Amino acid sequence: MRQRFLAAAAVALAISGVALAQVPRAPVTVFTASDVFRLESASNPQISPDGKLVAYVRVSGDIMADRFRRSIWVVDETGANHWPLAQGKGNYSSPVWSPDGKSIAYIASEDGSSEVRTFDMASRRSASVGRVAAGAQNLAWSPDGKTLAFESFVKETGPRAAPLPPKPEGAQWAEPAKVYDTINYRSDGEGLVETGYTQIFVLPVDGGTPRQLTYAERNHDGRLSFSPDGKTLLFSANAEDDWEYNPQNSDLYSLDVASGALKRLTTRVGPDDGPAMSPNGKLIAYTGFDEKNLSYQVTDLYVANADGSNPRLLTANFDRDVASPQWAGDGAIWFRYEEQGLTKLARIAPTGGKITTVATDLMGAAVDRPYSGGEFSVNRAGRYAATVGDSARPSDVAIFNGTKATTLTNLNADVFTGKQIPSAELLTTPSSFDQRPVEAWVVKPPNFDPSKRYPMLLEIHGGPHTAYGPAFAAEAQMYAGAGYVVVYSNPRGSTSYGGEFGNLIHHNYPSQDYDDLMSVTDAVIAKYSIDTTKLFVTGGSGGGVLTAWIVGTNNRFAAAMVQKPVINWTSHVLSADGGVFYARYWFGEKPWEPGAQARYWARSPLSKVGNVKTPTAVLVGEEDNRTPHTEAEQYYQALQIQKVPTELILIPGASHNIAGRPTGLIAKTNNTLAWFARYGGPPVPDPVTGRAP
Secondary structure: OHHHHHHHHHHHHHHHHHHHHHOOOOOOOOOOHHHHHHOEEEEEEEEOOOOOEEEEEEEEEEOOOOEEEEEEEEEEOOOOOEEEEEOOOOEEEEEEEOOOOOEEEEEEEEOOEEEEEEEEOOOOEEEEEEEEOOOOEEEEEOOOOOEEEEEEEEEOOOOOOOOOOOOOOOOOOOOOOOOOOOOOOEEOOOEEOOOEEEEEEEEEOOOOOOEEOOOOOOOOOOOOEEOOOOOEEEEEEOOOOOHHHOOOOOEEEEEEOOOOOEEEOOOOOOOEEEEEEOOOOOEEEEEEOOOOOOOOOOOEEEEEEOOOOOOEEOOOOOOOOEEEEEEEOOOEEEEEEEEOOEEEEEEEOOOOOOOEEEEEEEOOOOOOOOEOOOOEEEOOOOOEEEEEEEOOEEEEEEEEEOOEEEEOOOOOHHHHOOOOOOOEEEEEEEOOOOOOEEEEEEEOOOOOOOOOOEEEEEEEOOOOOOOEOOOOOHHHHHHHHHOOEEEEEEOOOOOOOOHHHHHHHOOOOOOOHHHHHHHHHHHHHHHOOEEEEEEEEEEEOHHHHHHHHHHOOOOOOOEEEEEOOOOOHHHHHOOOOOHHHHHHHHHOOOOOOOOHHHHHHHOOHHHHHHHOOOOEEEEEEOOOOOOOHHHHHHHHHHHHHOOOOOOEEEEOOOOOOHHHOHHHHHHHHHHHHHHHHOOOOOOOOOOOOOOOO
């Protein structure tokens, strides 16, 4: 009897299991936290010499390793033939076509080691050319196809700690003291830095030992460009006396590949960067500006003779930052620029004249926040490839015929199918301070119903000299998916609006950028269905500064999340990497100079903490060296003393780029949502289904 019952039960369970398996799950229709691991984006598109193929770096989330992995893929001009060149558990980057288009050189980093490899297009096989213990960057192929140049860090002997007594056999002592004698002794993302410098190497394409060409105790970094005969390399470096105390100065140099002899080509005060030699070897295109000690200066495009003589400014009346100049034959220089939050591509003749914009929707590979960006490459015939996208789609690869684009990839089709990914809507409003127009973008919740009232979330960019735009942002999508109307903007001080707009906060930050942000908030309330009792504000880095400034100035927000902020400008200058830069350009004085301390304090959000009534949490990476965690902890402690509701959220292992790991991006966003939910915001959605608990 018992056996018959068990058998019947087993049959019943089997039948019910089939029935349950056939019950369809409700589809996930919004972007969720778990989708972060599935996102992909394209970067560094390299068009082949014949213009028929594009090699690019594909950035993908790895849920097992909690990393964004980089692989190299190749796609043809139709998009139909799309295949991986190098992928796996490591990272693969910097694809560079050989001059004849038959091979691609790239950098492979696996299991803690790096090497330069070449991939033969005919056999579709890779070969190791040379190992590079400290990694490689800025790979360049000589015009004759026989040599590869790159840069790599070379460790030097630094100052030594005082000796200890002999250690007994088997004793377990603490590590010896670490001694530093330079101003740049640590760096965000690296921590305490080893003593050494980035040097230039060459390597035979057939394989062998890299040959070091530079030895000076200076960093030789940035783009490398060969002369047409392959005998000379051009590069940019901050290599003159007192270089550590002049962080924006750099010059162009030529390097004789055979002898290692160096020649300085430019001498002005200010940056000269990104040299690219024309195919005929007669001219150099590069970017830079004349130093005026402003917190922001527009970067211009220049050309000079091959020996550095007769430099000419090509973009004197352009008033937009120029980046990544590249030659298309000898008759045109192509470059990237940003305008009103959009990244565009343009060209100009080496003699100057009309600037022709050829593409307007370039998109960077970052997926966390909506920063402007994008990359491109152009061949000698003027055919080009670029990374493109919009606010509802991360970057893909496109190839262009004239100004007509053909998008070759659709990297997130599997993630977005069946989901509502709201686009960002442009909103322009006059600032209450001076009526100057301020641009913002609004991302509404999926299934937005104007008859309902929604909470609003103001998200503020960092920098402050950077720009947001209509770019895909996982954080904005997650906030909107939770039920917020999300707004982000470019207040004064943002780039892509010209030098005058960027310098409205010169030696005056924070200031009227606050008024711009409040004007944007008022404009969103006026246009959209907003519950004014449920306004929330957050931002990171420079946005963290402004978030703390806002809650120290008014009480209109229900809650705030201050992310990786500067709270006390004096302690920041004396503890962050790059402190010499902030003192020189953002204040124009050292904090101990007469009267300076009052000015440092007046611009520190800590000076306003006595006014804060808004529940305000603080979030920072434990290994942040750009805005050190001690800044966030000062603010947290001050809020505790003031008895303001607060929390301190530390992200273990995270540098300033908290979103550098998928879980960091999710932790940043979901902890912000959780804090806001305590003060009237929507609950944190389920990380898989996106539904409210």
